[in-house]
Amino acid sequence: MSRHTIKLTVNGEAVEKEVESRLLLVHFVREVLDLTGTHIGCDTTSCGACTVLLDGRAVKSCTVFAAQADGRSVETIEALAADGTLHPLQEGFWEKHGLQCGYCTPGMILSAKHLLEKNPDPTEEEIRWGISGNLCRCTGYNKIVEAIRYAADKQRESTEEVSA
Amino acid sequence: MTHLDDRTEPHSPLPEGASAQVATTDEIRIRTPEKVCGMGHPMKRKEDPRFIQGKGRYVDDVKLPGMLYMDIVRSPYAHAKIKKIDASAALAMDGVLAVITGEDLKAAGDLHWMPTLMSDTQMVLPIEKVAYYAQEICAVVATERYIAADAIEKVVVDYEPLEAVVDPHLALEDKVIVRDDKEKKTNHIWHWEAGDKAATDRVFAEAAHVIEQTMHIPRIHVSSIETCGMVANYSKVTEQMQIYMTSQAPHAHRTVFALVSGLPEQKIQIISPDIGGGFGGKVPVYPGYVCCAVASLVTGKPVKWIEDRSENLQADSFARDYHITAEMAADANGKITGLRVKTLADCGAADAAANPSKFPAGLYSICTGSYDMKAAHIAVDGVYTNKPPGGVAYRCSFRVTEAVHMIERMTDIMAHDLGEDPADFRLKNFIRPDQFPYKSPTGWEYDSGNYKAALDEAMKLIDYRALREEQAAKRERGELMGIGISSFTEVVGAGPSRDFDILGIKMFDSAEIRIHPTGKAIARFGTKSQGQGHETTYAQIVAEELGLPAADVQVEEGDTDTAPYGLGTYASRSTPTAGAAGAMAARKIKAKAKKIAAHLLEVGEEDLEWNVDKFQVKGSPDQAKTIQEIAFAAYTNHPQGMEAGLEATDYYDPPNLTFPFGSYICVVDIDSGTGEVHVRRFVAVDDCGNIINPLIVEGQIHGGLTQGLAPALFEEIVYDENGQNLTGTLADYLVPTAVESPKWETGRTITPSPHHPLGAKGVGESPTVGAPPAIVNAVVDAMWHLGVRHVEIPMTPQRIWAQLREHGVTD
Known part of the structure; x- marks a missing residue:
């Protein structure tokens, strides 16, 4: 089995590892780097539990080889409150009861983060489409939508404060 | 496996007070201040910080x-x-x-x-x-x-x-034997009956109206993420x-x-x-x-x-897969008089159902639902086929979903056949509040209920009469709009140990609470949360009873070396059993706390009264000892002759099951060109008795409704004639996303359980049980005037389109 040495940035830190060519990014993150906040829920790129940000874009890390992340930047759920302060999305999920079992939550939050970066003021329908690649079996989604709305409002408020 | 031929329901008499007529309100009862955060407070979940930061610890971690x-x-x-x-x-x-x-x-x-x-x-x-x-x-x-x-x-x-046998009807012919390891060379596993056959046959012989309908509740899968x-x-x-x-x-x-x-x-x-996520799987x-x-x-x-x-x-284990033939009888006044049901339960290659052992068809005999009738009889046969063994609940209390689907469909068909409005027909046939405790024709004793209140509330929230006017106008224009109701009765909280066990282990549940010297506590339970929020709700129960802030109560479950023995979390049993055990353990602690308070205040116990978080002297509230002061004294200054410490354990055996209920109203629009069903509105009024945490209850209802929508419209495990699974990935087995899920609208009535220590009933599964027939009833209602009597689930566009085509609406 061929192997590659990959250099990438994970949650702001430089990482260099030798990996099998076929190693999936999700297994790299979970088992090589021990960042277990990224979960696995299917094997057909359907559920989105493994969503991470690759150069800022939400990707399903079960369908990306670790080798494809060479030279790029990966962000996982563990990065969001690294300084001890919850990200507005994390705050929103907690405030609005946007999670139950918590298994889909990291992927859901990262998909939402990408969505809000593209579209800081999404409509309800845009939010629903924005997370349509992420399955949740517990919440029925209404409260996830409210949680993302909460974060959008909070981020826009802080942006306005800065510009004011 | 024993053959349970001609077996009838094994219920034994209930203790006093297990059922009663109880007043209904819409006010959530709150007795503690926010800093204590007892029952009724919408407390943010204590477990969430680890989940939102990727620090949950699942098995694969x-x-x-x-x-x-x-x-x-x-x-x-x-x-x-x-x-x-x-x-x-x-x-x-x-x-x-x-x-x-x-x-x-x-x-x-x-x-x-x-x-x-x-x-x-x-x-x-x-x-x-x-x-x-x-x-x-x-x-x-x-x-x-x-x-x-x-x-x-x-x-x-x-x-x-x-050769494989996939269809349970064919399996009964015994041409292919699935289990040739068994002595008896047959695919028939068991036969089970409930109710009174002779009385039911008499009711049907005398009936003015009889309807019959077959329906299949297909194989589905919990598919927790x-x-x-x-x-x-x-x-x-x-x-x-x-x-x-x-x-x-x-x-x-x-x-x-x-x-x-x-x-x-x-x-x-x-x-x-x-x-x-668990959902029974x-x-x-x-x-x-x-x-x-x-x-x-x-x-x-x-x-x-x-x-x-x-x-x-x-x-892994499937859910449902019941093939039902149901008949309903009514008198000349449109009063339901009887129900007669035959069902084939496809068990797959082993009867691996997660049911209490005396109930091979689970609690399916709850199927007379919310309606008062003279007689009912249910016969179920279990059959082996060459499919994976099961079945589990898919967020349902032991086959109640199948029962509710059947009775709510039959009720709707009868109303339509008689030309009566489905809401008015239900209101006429409901068990009345003054009939509680209500003994059902199949032997259940409903603990409390007020079905009219819930349906009235749902009709008010959705403005039912106006919707009927809109529907009539749309029908004039050839548009397909339907309104569907489901007024379900759940049965949860297994259960009383005289009737309920799994492999002989009685279905009690347990709690152990220890109060530390500084007035903080650890509480351990025999259940196991899979997202239901036990770390929060159980802490609120302890807070309610003892006045300790819920934030100061650490809840633990799931480690058999430390938690007291319990039967676990499924069938909405955690609040009815372990939640009750938590309250009872807290009350044991409170009894000891009172003795310590009397000792500290140098008064008799009879001179003390409880006030939120302290014992105070009657008529002299300044003389008081808080629960925290008492806890400290339990380790530092307890009365001579009393054991030190402040802790208690309770194994709670409920006197009866609890019977949550609700009324759901669904509005659909159907695209006559494609057969697609659009759920425009869905109002869910649930009554789960007293509410511990309204935020969590609402979350449970939303999630349950979505798991009711899913089998109604999308999900089915499909096999070909050779027994090959055709829906073996999430690309084929269609779990709804945020786009397909409606914006749920919720309401409530509160009719406490008369026997649960907190008056609570359990809520996690009611919506999954109640929602599917509301959606089917709406779809059929949209097409009844065309001659459509029934649609099987999942109601895929193809299935609806085929019906429309058959009835000449589309080509």
Whole structure:
């Protein structure tokens, strides 16, 4: 089995590892780097539990080889409150009861983060489409939508404060 | 497996007060200030900080030194003889340590078979033949996950395919025998009856109106986002087996492992860590768990097994699969008088249902629902087929979903046939509040209810009469709009131990509370949350009873070495059983606290009264001792002759089940060109008795409604005629996303349970039970005028379009 040495940035830190060519990014993150906040829920790129940000874009890390992340930047759920302060999305999920079992939550939050970066003021329908690649079996989604709305409002408020 | 011929309901008499007429309100009762955060406060969940930061700990997150990985070879046939298993090429691979076959398990002490929860037997690994597609053939143990996955491809299995029987009706012909290991060469497993057949036949003979309808509640799958898995860690030195397992019932599983393996129970520790959704799918013991434990026993090393999604959907326990023929009788005034039901239960290759042992068809006999009628009779037959064994609940209390679907469909058909408005017809036929405690014709005693109040509230919230006017106008224009109602009665909280057990273990549940000297507490329970928020609601129960802030109560579940024995979390039983145990344990603590307070205040106990978080002297409230002061004294200044400490345990055996209920109204628009159903509005009014945390209750209702929408419109496990699973991935098995899920609208009434210590009833499954028929009733209502009487679920666009075409609406 061929192997590659990959250099990438994970949650702001430089990482260099030798990996099998076929190693999936999700297994790299979970088992090589021990960042277990990224979960696995299917094997057909359907559920989105493994969503991470690759150069800022939400990707399903079960369908990306670790080798494809060479030279790029990966962000996982563990990065969001690294300084001890919850990200507005994390705050929103907690405030609005946007999670139950918590298994889909990291992927859901990262998909939402990408969505809000593209579209800081999404409509309800845009939010629903924005997370349509992420399955949740517990919440029925209404409260996830409210949680993302909460974060959008909070981020826009802080942006306005800065510009004011 | 015993044949339960002509068996009737085994209920025994209830104690006083287990059922009663209780007043209904819409006010949530709050007795504690926000800093205490007892019942009724919408407290933010205590468990959430770890989940939102990626610090939950699920089974696949467990990583132990020297851990090995297991993967499973599965059958490509639904029915086949195994002629030979050749594992030599796999064993020759670098990193492969062992291949475990059925022969190996047999040699290890007949471990190749195991009991199911229904006292049937199920193959762990087969020796002679396989009986369902994706059945486990053998297990490969390797040093790495990827090597194990490579190695299963190298195992060569020589099969001789046999004819498979997939349809349960055909299975009854016994041309193909699924279980030829059994003495009786038949696919018929059991026959079970409830109600009074003779009285029901009389009612039908006298009826002015009789309707009949067949319906299939198809096979579905819980598909929790986390699949099942285990890390087994056996030490040959200490002879201890530590198991991390996706388990909804860790204590019961420990006992099952002890009984099956022969390992002493005190040497087995099961830890059910954070669980990524259960919905009933993590109640059974699957062959993979047994193989994983054996792999660790054999190697003396930790072994991890995590099934992938395809394995989960193709081999783990299914739900539903009931083929129903129902008849309903009514008198000349449109009053329902009787119900007669025959049902075929497709069990797959083993009766591995997660039902209480005396109830082979679960609580299906609740199927007279919310309606008062003279007589009912239900007969169910269990049948083997070449499909995976089951079934589990899919967020349902033991077959109540099937029962509710049937009665709510039948009620709607009868109303339409009689030309009556379905709401008015229900209001006319409801069990009245003054009839509680209500004894149903099949033997249940409903604890409390007010069905009219819930339907009135739902009709008000959605403005039902205006919708009917809109529908009439749309119909004039040829548009298809339907309004559907479901006024369901749930039955949860199993249960009273005189009737309910699993493999002989009574279905009580437990709580143990310890108050520390500084007035903080740890509370442990015999249940196991899979997202229901027990760490918060149980803390609120303790807060309600003892006045300790919920923030100061650490809740733990799922470690069999530390938590008291309990039967686990499923069938909406946690609040009715373990929640009640928490309240009762807290009351034992309070009784001791009162003695300590009397000692500290130098008064008699009879001079004290409780006030939120303290005992105070009657008429002199300044003289008081808070629960925290009392806790400190329990360790530092307790009365002579009294035991030190402040803790209590309670094993709670409920006197009756609880009977949550509700009324749901759904509005659909149907695209007559494509057959697509659009759920425009859905109002859900639930009555789950007293509410512990309204935020969590609402979350449970939203989630349950979505798991009611899913089988109504999208989900079905489909097999071809050879027993091949055609929906074995999430690309084919359609779990709804945020786009398909409606914006749920909720309302409530509150009719407390008369026997639960907190008046609560349980809520997690009501919406899954109640929602599907509301959606079907709406769809049929939209097309009734065209001649459509019934639509089977899932109501796919293709299915609706076919109906429209048959009735000349589209070509």
